[in-house]
Amino acid sequence: MSRVSIALVALAGILAGALGYSQLSKPVAQTDTTSVQAMIDSAIAAYDAKRQGAEAAAPRQDVAAISQDQINPMIESFLMADPTILQRMSVALDTKLRAEEKAKATSAIAAMQNKIFNDPGQVVLGNPDGDVTLVEFFDYNCGYCRSALPDMAALLAEDPNLRVVLKEFPILSNESIDAARVAVLVSDADVDYWSFHEALFTSRGKVDKQTALDAAAGLGLSPVNLELEMGTPAVSQTIQTSYEIAKALNITGTPTYIIGNEIIPGAIGVDELRSRIANMRACGETACDG
Numbered sequence: 001m002s003r004v005s006i007a008l009v010a011l012a013g014i015l016a017g018a019l020g021y022s023q024l025s026k027p028v029a030q031t032d033t034t035s036v037q038a039m040i041d042s043a044i045a046a047y048d049a050k051r052q053g054a055e056a057a058a059p060r061q062d063v064a065a066i067s068q069d070q071i072n073p074m075i076e077s078f079l080m081a082d083p084t085i086l087q088r089m090s091v092a093l094d095t096k097l098r099a100e101e102k103a104k105a106t107s108a109i110a111a112m113q114n115k116i117f118n119d120p121g122q123v124v125l126g127n128p129d130g131d132v133t134l135v136e137f138f139d140y141n142c143g144y145c146r147s148a149l150p151d152m153a154a155l156l157a158e159d160p161n162l163r164v165v166l167k168e169f170p171i172l173s174n175e176s177i178d179a180a181r182v183a184v185l186v187s188d189a190d191v192d193y194w195s196f197h198e199a200l201f202t203s204r205g206k207v208d209k210q211t212a213l214d215a216a217a218g219l220g221l222s223p224v225n226l227e228l229e230m231g232t233p234a235v236s237q238t239i240q241t242s243y244e245i246a247k248a249l250n251i252t253g254t255p256t257y258i259i260g261n262e263i264i265p266g267a268i269g270v271d272e273l274r275s276r277i278a279n280m281r282a283c284g285e286t287a288c289d290g
Contacts, residue, residue, distance in 0.1 A: 121238035130163030151270035175208035181230035182212035
């Protein structure tokens with residue numbers, strides 16, 4: 001059901017009750033002027049004012065006795081007289097839901113702060129002491145992650161104060177899990193991790209264990225040793241941590257970014273990422289007022 005439909009249903013129920021009840025027991029308006037309730041209260045007040053002139057002398061009916069055949073034309077007439085009420089209610093509902101989602105994300109991120117930003121098993125690129133941290137959850141077989149690779153490369157190249165945290169989040173296939181296991185070992189080795197990361201995302205076909213081992217071998221690492229170690233508990237724990245964070249934050253797809261207190265699903269493009277990073281520096285939030 002769309003948000004406008006939800007608003008319509010809510011308004012219909014309230015108007016039905018208002019016909020026989022609003023004059024005696026009208027609820028006190030909420031102080032949050034951006035809430036859906038405030039918009040609905042406004043609708044009731046306007047409807048009551050209209051009724052007082054036209055039906056002041058009419059006998060009061062019991063709410064339960066009013067049939068759908070009676071109430072539906074009344075609601076339709078009221079909404080046709082001012083159809084913008086639905087638009088205003090939809091905007092108010094949107095605002096309320098966004099605020100609730102932001103509060104929920106802020107709380108979840110705060111609870112997982114260390115695992116998100118400071119886990120010892122994660123990959124850190126760019127400036128380790130940067131003033132803004134960009135976290136990315138990715139899967140090596142994610143097409144959108146592949147297309148977003150140049151965005152990350154551009155940000156790392158142009159922003160000397162950016163700290164990037166990469167989270168292995170293999171959710172698309174068993175091959176993704178194998179590649180991620182090799183990647184965890186590569187990240188612990190004294191090699192250029194970005195070159196390995198780039199090699200996997202620019203390879204042809206599905207990225208699997210062999211793809212990852214070949215890329216690691218190109219950096220001088222032993223494929224035999226990597227294959228022997230990729231099933232160790234330490235490697236499993238690094239990937240499990242990503243799963244735990246994702247579950248707590250309701251992250252279900254890749255790529256997903258975290259900047260400050262915002263969870264950003266999907267490849268939003270380098271310009272949007274730049275904007276959010278700039279806002280973090282300007283006001284401490286990904287969206288600044290004014």
